Amino acid sequence: MATFAPTPRTTVRRKPTRGVYDRETVFAILDEALICHVGFNDAEGRPVVIPTGYGRKGERLYLHGSAASRMLRSVAEGIPVCIEVTIIDGMVLARSTFHHSMNYRSVVIFGTAVPVTEEAEKFEALRIITEHLVPGRWADARVPAPQEMKGTAVLYVDLEEVSAKIRTGGPIDDDEDMDLPVWAGVVPIRLVADTPIADDKLRVAAQVPDYATHYKR
């Protein structure tokens, strides 16, 4: 199916025209963003949010690192999560403070984070996560050794209950404010990568790879 079926939790209620449910748009946002923000409950049922890297393969999102280890501390068989990803595209300066806004593309996922236990899938998940963060890197770097695989927690979340929310364009002011002597418009915002900095412990005469020199999201 080309779109995610909206559920009570994923139906965008505030500014519903900004809600987007088609897979292509959702996947494009997930693939462009760098990190996600994983919400879950601790053992006492209190909310916790942790930023972490991730990667997507088809309808499955993979997480690892500190989020995984903290979540796995308490639960081994799956834990309810809300995963949020946001890209900021601009600051929207309206004539009134009330209509100030941001241009953004965000995705919210409700699901269950489950540990990846099968060795081959775990290896593939680490490839997916590495390639998400630095496309092209997996082919160059040393792949995980068996003991490193053991020391890495990887979780997956199936993408089923998902929606995106997008704002684009200029400010929307009230008619009676249109003649105020105030500049209005958008300040575009984006992530850029600067010239790569070689590790000062680099012993080999390795060239800076293209994917580092031309890194972009």
Add this chain to the structure above:
Amino acid sequence: MATFAPTPRTTVRRKPTRGVYDRETVFAILDEALICHVGFNDAEGRPVVIPTGYGRKGERLYLHGSAASRMLRSVAEGIPVCIEVTIIDGMVLARSTFHHSMNYRSVVIFGTAVPVTEEAEKFEALRIITEHLVPGRWADARVPAPQEMKGTAVLYVDLEEVSAKIRTGGPIDDDEDMDLPVWAGVVPIRLVADTPIADDKLRVAAQVPDYATHYKR
């Protein structure tokens, strides 16, 4: 006190040397980042994470917008939240995939989000949030009218249980990997603002303000 007292929840356990508790560092991260990620439980106790703008005044963080309205739907007298803010500074390319990382500065806040009801504080909170997003803007734009104030939900969270986590510098590879023929280093990442785009409905001959032309975080 110059530092936040670590609690069981804010003590950085994974990579504890990256934990930072001094107010100056925490406040600098909060003041530089654009948005925060607010985690709370819905009426069924399930985790929800919402991105939103915010602003800080002293030891108090103010939130408004969709997070506030969604949270206020269910609870009027305060709701436990976890607020996370993250700035990505670089992609860390190690010789082994296992040691790949990011340079980042993040803050996690545990607290209670409480509606701001006093009119003067609410007005000031809106100023703080606007000035956080676009410093200098409040003096130019039309300030909130009484009916706009009514239509805006604002919450505050007192900064008491707070910690930061910071990673800087190059990759840390294992000794036995140091001679691998692989480039290693950091790709620096930052947010930039491009040339402001005037609203095409701009009727007045207003100059682009300096804070828009030279917008930066």
